[in-house]
Amino acid sequence: MKENFNREFKKIDPSKSVFYEAYDSFIEEKVKRREWKPSTIKRYNNIKNHLVQFDKSTKYNLTFSNINEKFYTDFTDYCYTTSDHGTNTFARNIGLFKTFMFWAIKEKYTYNDAFRGFKKPDRVITQEVALNLDQVKTIFEFDTKSKSLEKVRDVFVFQCLTGLRFGELRLINNRTIRDGVLLIKEDKDVTKDAREIPLFDITKYILKKYDNLLPLITNQKQNELIKKVFKSAEFDFDVEYTRNKNKQKEVIVKPFYDRISTHSARRTFITIMKKKGIADKTIMKMTGHRDLKTFNSYYKVDTEAKVDAINLAFGSMELPKLKKA
Incomplete structure (x- = not known):
């Protein structure tokens, strides 16, 4: 009726x-x-x-x-x-x-x-990959043997070194660069103040290479091609992660390059900064995060960080001399 x-x-x-x-x-x-x-x-x-x-x-x-x-x-x-x-x-x-x-x-x-x-299941923290500083350097120095892939690589590295979302890269131009600082007024939340992200030698070099207008393609195409770059650079070791379907979990194993995306770059920026001991508040001022819980979900604690933590905490201990039976 x-x-x-x-x-x-x-x-x-x-x-x-x-x-x-x-x-x-x-x-x-x-x-x-x-x-x-x-x-x-x-x-x-x-x-x-x-x-x-x-x-x-x-x-x-x-x-x-x-x-x-x-x-x-x-x-x-x-x-x-x-x-x-x-x-x-x-x-x-x-x-x-x-x-x-x-x-x-x-x-x-x-x-x-x-x-x-209708109940929404609780959201879960996704297990995404992040690069360490040496891996970022390896990719930046890798010869892609292709101009199109070189552009994709440069954009990805720029994200790793600034923490910008892929969609925010289009906001960069001559007007948003002042005295060696990027001023980003995001359109995701117009109530936020402009973020200031300092540039340094490598980020300045990348911007100068493209006359302050990064060679952007669609996010989907960038994700597709950056995987090719990492595969060519032999980032083909397996990584394991879990995928959730409400209460069910499945363990999936994929090569590292297949897990790389534009989001990995932003996660990499946060992970590297936190490992260097930079205060959360300082990093959040650059990434634009307001919520600490969301911000911390970006931090990838890798094996190297865990090893460093154990050595820092217990490395000064010495084995006792063995007593004779």
């Missing part, structure tokens, strides 16, 4: 699902009001695609009226099994889905609020 009323009074095409028509109206409203960044628009479109594929795969015939515990159970299984989503991806998508549903109730597309009981 609700769907028939919607078709009559909201002039919705009877050949289309009211649910998806409402979802499109939701996105259109947010875009017109300039409430979302492009990345947010992309996320909501991705969720719609997941729902459409879920519908086709399970023949669920999704409507507002059948969003219930059965839907939550079936959609959870679909995301973890068919789409191979991890815990964090699933938790984020459920949160965004619930945001849409709250909007749908406000706009009177539905009165069904069963979605309020």
